[in-house]
Amino acid sequence: MFIVLLILTALIVVWGVGAYNTLISLKNQVANAWKQIDVQLKRRHDLVPNLIAAVKGAMNFERGTLEAVVAARNQAIQVSSGGDVSRIAAVEGQLTGALHRLLAVVESYPDLKATGNIGQLQEELTSTENKIAFSRQLYNDVVTQYNTKQRQVPTVFVAGMAGAVPAPLWELTEDAERAVPKVEL
Amino acid sequence: MSEEADLFTQQQRNRVRSRLLIAGFIAFFAWLGFGGDWLLWQFTMDAAPGGYHHVVPWLGMALTTAAGIATIVAWRKGPERVLWSTNAFEVIDPANEDERRLVNVVEEMAIAGGVPRPRIWIVPDEDPNAFATGRDPAAAHVAVTAGLLTQLDRDELQAVIAHELGHVKNLDVRLMTLLAALVGAVALVGDFMGRFMRGGGRLHFSSSRGGGRRGGGGKKGGNPLLIVVLVLWILSWLLAPLVTRLLALGVSRKREYLADAMSAQFTRNPGALASALHKIEHSAAATTSIKRGSAHLCIADPLGRRLTNREGYFAELFGTHPPMAIRVAKLKAMAYQREVRGEMGDGR
Numbered sequence: 001m002f003i004v005l006l007i008l009t010a011l012i013v014v015w016g017v018g019a020y021n022t023l024i025s026l027k028n029q030v031a032n033a034w035k036q037i038d039v040q041l042k043r044r045h046d047l048v049p050n051l052i053a054a055v056k057g058a059m060n061f062e063r064g065t066l067e068a069v070v071a072a073r074n075q076a077i078q079v080s081s082g083g084d085v086s087r088i089a090a091v092e093g094q095l096t097g098a099l100h101r102l103l104a105v106v107e108s109y110p111d112l113k114a115t116g117n118i119g120q121l122q123e124e125l126t127s128t129e130n131k132i133a134f135s136r137q138l139y140n141d142v143v144t145q146y147n148t149k150q151r152q153v154p155t156v157f158v159a160g161m162a163g164a165v166p167a168p169l170w171e172l173t174e175d176a177e178r179a180v181p182k183v184e185l
Numbered sequence: 186m187s188e189e190a191d192l193f194t195q196q197q198r199n200r201v202r203s204r205l206l207i208a209g210f211i212a213f214f215a216w217l218g219f220g221g222d223w224l225l226w227q228f229t230m231d232a233a234p235g236g237y238h239h240v241v242p243w244l245g246m247a248l249t250t251a252a253g254i255a256t257i258v259a260w261r262k263g264p265e266r267v268l269w270s271t272n273a274f275e276v277i278d279p280a281n282e283d284e285r286r287l288v289n290v291v292e293e294m295a296i297a298g299g300v301p302r303p304r305i306w307i308v309p310d311e312d313p314n315a316f317a318t319g320r321d322p323a324a325a326h327v328a329v330t331a332g333l334l335t336q337l338d339r340d341e342l343q344a345v346i347a348h349e350l351g352h353v354k355n356l357d358v359r360l361m362t363l364l365a366a367l368v369g370a371v372a373l374v375g376d377f378m379g380r381f382m383r384g385g386g387r388l389h390f391s392s393s394r395g396g397g398r399r400g401g402g403g404k405k406g407g408n409p410l411l412i413v414v415l416v417l418w419i420l421s422w423l424l425a426p427l428v429t430r431l432l433a434l435g436v437s438r439k440r441e442y443l444a445d446a447m448s449a450q451f452t453r454n455p456g457a458l459a460s461a462l463h464k465i466e467h468s469a470a471a472t473t474s475i476k477r478g479s480a481h482l483c484i485a486d487p488l489g490r491r492l493t494n495r496e497g498y499f500a501e502l503f504g505t506h507p508p509m510a511i512r513v514a515k516l517k518a519m520a521y522q523r524e525v526r527g528e529m530g531d532g533r
Contacts, residue, residue, distance in 0.1 A: 036299075134293050
């Protein structure tokens with residue numbers, strides 16, 4: 001009888017350690033995925049001034065579009081230090097929207113597009129937008145997995161011990177971002 | 186999540202199979218060597234006291250050591266060897282728009298797949314194709330042909346790169362690179378054997394088997410074990426290259442479907458891979474830069490064997506790649522399901 005109890009306890013402990021480690025590993029993946037988003041957002045913040053400088057001269061009469069981009073960028077930089085996920089998602093969503101409008105405007109200036117610099121910047125911007133989108137996709141996938149795991153029946157018993165709390169998803173709040181104009185490159 | 190479970194199982198399976206492949210490879214050469222020693226020992230046992238007696242198993246020791254060294258080289262230098270054999274050059278500083286786009290796309294897909302950015306290579310060949318190699322995600326390489334860059338649009342390129350990173354992420358690259366390197370080593374055995382049979386080897390064989398000793402064996406009533414071992418041993422030498430070819434076929438087909446599915450998971454755009462595969466399949470020529478030994482690494486059969494066009498048992502058995510029609514059909518089904526379901530619920 002005693003031996004049976006001992007074996008049972010041992011089994012439970014082994015299983016508990018496994019479940020605990022799974023949760024910790026997922027938690028680290030979430031943190032890692034978030035860092036990846038952060039890196040890409042910073043990249044975009046750094047890219048905006050170059051873009052503005054390249055198109056400023058030719059687009060004097062489109063001031064509003066340019067100013068919207070600059071304003072959205074400055075707000076995004078401000079929030080990026082110490083904001084929570086939903087707040088950052090909101091301001092970055094505005095920046096995405098403003099950039100897409102700017103790209104759509106650039107499309108209507110054939111002279112501007114013809115200079116090689118813009119073509120390169122367009123590729124950089126497309127790539128940066130994609131990187132943000134893909135890092136968001138990865139983040140949301142990992143978060144979903146983490147949140148599901150910590151609520152599922154066997155793992156839920158060790159969730160408290162592992163300090164697992166549901167992580168926030170990066171959701172699209174901005175209607176403008178959902179209805180982005182399709183930029184043909 | 187079942188996707189995650191799949192990935193983990195696949196990684197585990199690839200680790201185990203890589204180990205088995207190495208063990209099998211060394212064991213096979215040990216058998217060739219020590220088997221030969223045993224046979225020689227049997228044949229020279231009742232030679233005259235002054236004659237040659239094969240006592241020290243130098244053949245076995247030499248071949249086993251050689252196999253061990255070959256494995257270490259394959260493990261360490263396998264990826265470099267594969268890339269070198271295709272004349273690929275590395276993209277470090279993108280020199281033109283195509284290269285810049287390639288680097289960007291690879292970086293994007295590395296993010297989507299959650300793997301480190303692999304090193305990027307271009308194979309100077311006009312036929313569109315791509316492959317990945319490396320030991321693990323931290324030291325991986327992705328190579329595309331120049332033709333792929335010019336013929337595919339951004340979305341299609343993205344899908345192909347995602348497919349390759351799928352191979353990287355589930356450790357297919359480890360097993361497939363090892364196999365490519367070891368197949369090369371066994372091909373050497375085949376060459377050697379061919380020369381041996383045609384040339385001076387015959388002399389050696391006839392002197393050791395012929396004459397009195399062979400008669401002596403007959404007088405003993407023909408040691409059946411000796412004959413069985415001799416036949417098996419010669420068969421092993423002859424069939425080794427064929428067996429490794431079949432092995433290369435066996436490992437590569439199922440994982441193409443899995444990598445296609447991973448590509449769809451990374452890009453959320455299975456239709457792009459379907460159209461990329463269609464373009465790759467319908468380009469005219471074979472990818473001549475990619476040699477036979479690394480064919481199973483590629484996204485589509487580089488040898489242009491029309492076998493992959495047909496469905497059915499024969500194609501399933503002998504192609505290095507699954508029939509293209511089935512792959513495209515599976516991807517189109519995925520794309521259709523996405524349309525029906527709308528978004529995948531992740532906001533993209």
